[in-house]
Amino acid sequence: MGPYSLKVARVINAYRENYNTVTVDVEFDLKDAKAGQFIMFYAFGRGESPITIADYKNGVMTNTIRIVGDVTGYFESVKKGDNLYLRGPYGNSWPLEKAFGKDLVIVSGGLGLAATRWIIEEALSQKDKFKKILSLYGAKSYDDILYRDRIKYWEKEMNFQTILNISDERWNKKVGLITELIENNDLDEDSVIFICGPDPMVKACVEKLTLKGVKKENIYVSLERHMKCAVGTCGHCMIGPYFVCKNGPVFNYSEIEYFYNKKGV
Ligand SMILES: Cc1cc2nc3c(=O)[nH]c(=O)nc-3n(C[C@H](O)[C@H](O)[C@H](O)COP(=O)(O)OP(=O)(O)OC[C@H]3O[C@@H](n4cnc5c(N)ncnc54)[C@H](O)[C@@H]3O)c2cc1C
Ligand code: FES
Numbered sequence: 001m002g003p004y005s006l007k008v009a010r011v012i013n014a015y016r017e018n019y020n021t022v023t024v025d026v027e028f029d030l031k032d033a034k035a036g037q038f039i040m041f042y043a044f045g046r047g048e049s050p051i052t053i054a055d056y057k058n059g060v061m062t063n064t065i066r067i068v069g070d071v072t073g074y075f076e077s078v079k080k081g082d083n084l085y086l087r088g089p090y091g092n093s094w095p096l097e098k099a100f101g102k103d104l105v106i107v108s109g110g111l112g113l114a115a116t117r118w119i120i121e122e123a124l125s126q127k128d129k130f131k132k133i134l135s136l137y138g139a140k141s142y143d144d145i146l147y148r149d150r151i152k153y154w155e156k157e158m159n160f161q162t163i164l165n166i167s168d169e170r171w172n173k174k175v176g177l178i179t180e181l182i183e184n185n186d187l188d189e190d191s192v193i194f195i196c197g198p199d200p201m202v203k204a205c206v207e208k209l210t211l212k213g214v215k216k217e218n219i220y221v222s223l224e225r226h227m228k229c230a231v232g233t234c235g236h237c238m239i240g241p242y243f244v245c246k247n248g249p250v251f252n253y254s255e256i257e258y259f260y261n262k263k264g265v
Contacts, residue, residue, distance in 0.1 A: 034093030109197025138178030
């Protein structure tokens with residue numbers, strides 16, 4: 001099979017997360033995949049899109065898709081029993097072992113929670129290996145919140161905190177920016193941090209974390225760039241000398257900082 005060969009996966013469950021986002025569970029053999037990797041989904045006549053593996057359990061892969069254009073629009077009508085065409089997994093993974101014996105802090109903004117969900121589950125399943133696990137999630141509004149059932153479970157099992165940008169009468173917890181959650185928690189300077197979210201959020205979080213004494217070498221970010229091939233040949237996804245599809249999407253912040261903060265790179 002060549003690098004662009006497609007496989008077929010059957011949808012066993014498809015449901016709405018919120019007004020613009022759907023989650024699909026598909027039967028797909030991913031035994032060597034790791035949390036942080038992504039899949040290229042093909043929509044006939046429309047093209048391909050990279051989508052993070054949001055979870056994988058017992059032969060079932062979960063993907064969460066925000067409907068923003070042609071390819072992702074296809075998922076709006078996907079239903080149980082449909083076949084999806086895809087290739088992958090691609091990319092690297094979250095380096096969970098770097099946090100063994102330390103505090104692990106997972107910071108997710110908006111749809112970024114899709115890229116951290118699996119690593120949250122993995123960390124929880126090995127809870128004893130960390131000094132502590134703290135998970136911070138920022139969503140724009142009450143209606144944007146993802147994975148409501150999983151969040152209830154995570155809140156019971158670990159220190160999981162959610163903040164909304166916009167207040168809402170249905171919400172009696174924190175309102176503000178995710179950087180405020182970072183500010184309000186005691187963080188060990190040796191903590192290992194995983195972040196996924198929009199670029200401005202990632203940059204603001206890194207700034208706040210470094211002000212609290214966390215080393216940039218201990219911060220890992222998952223990046224999104226436009227992709228075509230996903231195998232390091234077309235150059236669409238490059239950030240400086242790095243291919244986000246092949247060297248990433250997870251990067252050590254200290255390694256990409258220069259290119260990440262440079263305009264036009
Ligand atoms: C490694 C990786 C993992 C991703 N995981 C997910 C995921 O789990 N769920 C999800 O919903 N989306 C994810 N995305 C983003 C997703 O791939 C794009 O939203 C999708 O390709 C858009 O395709 P489209 O044809 O629907 O829209 P288009 O018509 O191509 O684009 C619609 C809008 O989205 C913007 N856009 C398109 N691609 C990207 C991109 N890669 N990064 C930022 N903006 C983009 C365009 O500039 C445009 O404004 C991921 C992207 C990458 C690189
Ligand atoms: S998407 Fe082609 S090089 Fe990364």
